Amino acid sequence: MQTVAVPVDHQAVGATGEPRSPSLRLRRLSTELRHSRQAAGYTAAKVAKELGWSHPKVTKMETTESKRIKPEDLDKLMDLYGIDDPERRDCMQALAKDARVRGWWSRYKDAFKNESLPDFETEASTLRTYESQVIPGLLQTPAYAEAIFRGGRYTNPQEIERRAEARMGRRGILTRFNPVHLRAVIDESAFQRLISGREVLAAQLRHLLHMAQMPHIDIQMLPLSKGAHSGLTAPFTILDFPNLLDSSIVCVETLSDALYLEEPDDVELYAATFGDVQASAISAAETAEYITEQISTLESTP
Structure with a gap:
């Protein structure tokens, strides 16, 4: 499994090493x-x-x-x-x-379409994310991420590699001491979409299965057979923070930027929607079995 080492700016953490946004x-x-x-x-x-x-x-x-x-x-x-x-x-x-410090993400201004997401993520305690088309960015492998960028409007190999490297840098919040708790609901279509072919998708699913075994990561698949559900709009992420003074934020990514919603009514609506799609999804254990079957199918099919 390929990893990308991202140096941590000492100014972006507290005296005891806790992350700061x-x-x-x-x-x-x-x-x-x-x-x-x-x-x-x-x-x-x-x-x-x-x-x-x-x-x-x-x-x-x-x-x-x-x-x-x-x-x-x-x-x-x-x-x-x-x-x-x-x-x-x-x-x-x-x-x-x-508020004046610079986090590691500031080094990738050319790669991130917005710097607010990795900024907020670094101090979040829990992320609740719903994804309908692809595996969520925090759970992607480098090859899978590069394939997604190539499938978009990016053609320069160096630019694609740098954007993938920036995305991989975000994964550090899942492997650090006191990691973020990630709850992900992923539509079944994302597990089946042949991003860059069977080999890349199989490797991505193996990585997903590995991450799903971690106690702070919950992954659930939302079956296509469920039909209509409340999440049939756009993918979103709800960021919750440990400090009671910091209210939750909803991030809805767009083609060019991201929309951040902070009003209590908006956050409550998205929280209710996440609860609905989570209830429609199969359990984490069933999802692990599904992923294992998908990997077997991909590896056995010529």
């Missing part, structure tokens, strides 16, 4: 700033006037549009809001500092 830390800081302003009885316009800033500068800090918040600007806001507790001030400055 710059985007998630910025999201948490922005929420804290908004709540602190409201608790202090200020409008964004009044804050801008008090500090001699523009109104957009204040609002961008509260909506994660400002990717980097200067320490001195954060101090001014905390002074204005009456945040005097040293520990709380240090925590907010730490969030601002974490």
Whole structure:
């Protein structure tokens, strides 16, 4: 099984080695700033006037549009809001500092169509993903991933290889200490689609079977015989986080980018949909038997 080693930036992990997501830390800081302003009885316009800033500068800090918040600007806001507790001030400055780090994925800006997914994935505790056409990216082999890119609009061999390498880098969250718990429901068609032929698909299914044996990975197949179900729209992933301050996020990938949904109603709808497709799928044990049969069929067919 081919592996791709991706170096871990020491700035992207905490002092104890726990993974950190710059985007998630910025999201948490922005929420804290908004709540602190409201608790202090200020409008964004009044804050801008008090500090001699523009109104957009204040609002961008509260909506994660400002990717980097200067320490001195954060101090001014905390002074204005009456945040005097040293520990709380240090925590907010730490969030601002974490939001400025660069993770390993920043080295692949040319390969990722969006950097937010590996960013959020690195601090997630659980991923619930539904895939209808192919094996999910986190469970793909290099050869299978390269074949998918070749099947798209990519023709440059170096570009295809780099995109596959970037995708393989995401797999580290499944093999690290305290790995992400992955729950995947995959449509039966993905197990049968001959991506780059029988040999590549068989190798991919063997890898899938190996990953399914890990205690933190649950894989279920959704049979074609189930007919219509609630997931007949588009594949999606729900990211859950260990910190209660970080609400879940839904990622729906598009051809050019990805849509991130954070409103509670949207997240609840997708969570209910995942529950429905999971209930329609066969068990993890039955799925392992199915994969084993598929591998046998692929290897015995000339």
